[in-house]
Amino acid sequence: MTSYSTSEENYIKAIYHLQGEEGMVTTNELSAELKTRPASVTDMLKKLKAKKLLNYEKYQGFRLSTEGRKVALGIIRRHRLWEFFLSEKLRFSWDEVHDVAEQLEHVTSKKLIDKLDEFLGFPRFDPHGDPIPDQHGKIATHERVSITVIPLNHSMEVCHVGNQAPDMLDILKHNNISIGTRLEVRKKFAFDNSLEIRIGRQQPFILSNEVARHIWVKKIERS
């Protein structure tokens, strides 16, 4: 198992995120993403190409090779497992999780990651609702998360309500929330973990943590 430097891994991960399904990535895009000068990016592209992680012809843009994508999924797996750990076990709030996971993801020990995966109960989604690739790089398709754990200002679609008691439904109805509603969390109040919610362009309103934890959403499918 070849392994890569922290820097190489950061490039690979960034390219993976930028290229999406079938796209090409440009030097400037990657430069902006990594906050690194285009000239430096070009240098690294040459190295990654030499290692066959990249399909790249100068001036023509680039994308990951099959091997490169495999490496990317490994990095993402580590990142998201650590995010899950930080959030679930160490009780980090969702927004503190990323930077630390960014460091932890570069610790290379297959055994560590597989044992961590097991310890966490083989989670398939991280606290942001993003899927965690398994040992073989397979990623599950979207699934729901509670709105108490989603990032701020990201519109998501309600797909499940975990408690159907009449009082609960009363609140939902009052706030115009139902399956299929698209909403975003505007603010989290640390004091009582209540949330400010906004639906479309309507006036935002508050939900207590008691209510919010039963509302589950999924990413909005790209149409």
Place this chain on the structure above:
Amino acid sequence: MTSYSTSEENYIKAIYHLQGEEGMVTTNELSAELKTRPASVTDMLKKLKAKKLLNYEKYQGFRLSTEGRKVALGIIRRHRLWEFFLSEKLRFSWDEVHDVAEQLEHVTSKKLIDKLDEFLGFPRFDPHGDPIPDQHGKIATHERVSITVIPLNHSMEVCHVGNQAPDMLDILKHNNISIGTRLEVRKKFAFDNSLEIRIGRQQPFILSNEVARHIWVKKIERS
């Protein structure tokens, strides 16, 4: 809070371990410890001196400054907490723990370490029985660990027996074990977790896990 490169941290930690209580460390010793050429060590010593982590005069040897010792304790705290985590939570065997902890210790986030500490229940000793410094760098004085968790071939002193049932004492007496006895674990048999024990130069013998887990030892005090 200033922070240091992985390389700097490795030097600081190594110096801490080499210098012990009051000793001076030499370039060659450190070079051997780090498997790095003496010339490179000299270079780094100059850098660490410039950062006031070291008391160093050329050709005269060196030791950590007060600040340097504080930094070292921070690194050791991280290392040992991760060892505890790997061993206790991820069920790594004691001998697999070190190399991974070596990488994890360089992840710098005070919050991460303090939350990890809390998650682990503020352990004061790592799986090898070494003390874990607290947030303020305070380290508990030696304490006992069960012989089921100590490293192989390290002589330790029996200081406690966790079960004083007559049958237990019978076995201890038969094997000449009592408080103050110095023994080492020669081998661990994974099948039934029994241990091969040796006292001084005597013939080694076997203890079942049932018995061994009640025998507690501490590091031998340097006299």
Place this chain on the structure above:
DNA sequence: CTTTATTTTTAGCCTTGTCTAAAATATTTT
């Protein structure tokens, strides 16, 4: 279809941490 503007690459330099070879200082031996 040229000219201009933008993007990308090259060329050369810097820093960190390493190395080897040679010089300087300490230590040991005779």
Place this chain on the structure above:
DNA sequence: AAAATATTTTAGACAAGGCTAAAAATAAAG
């Protein structure tokens, strides 16, 4: 106390990964 040996430091080089400034290629505009 001088000579021999061992240790430590200096000097100069190199790889990785970043930067700036200038050149080359591509894309956009007239």
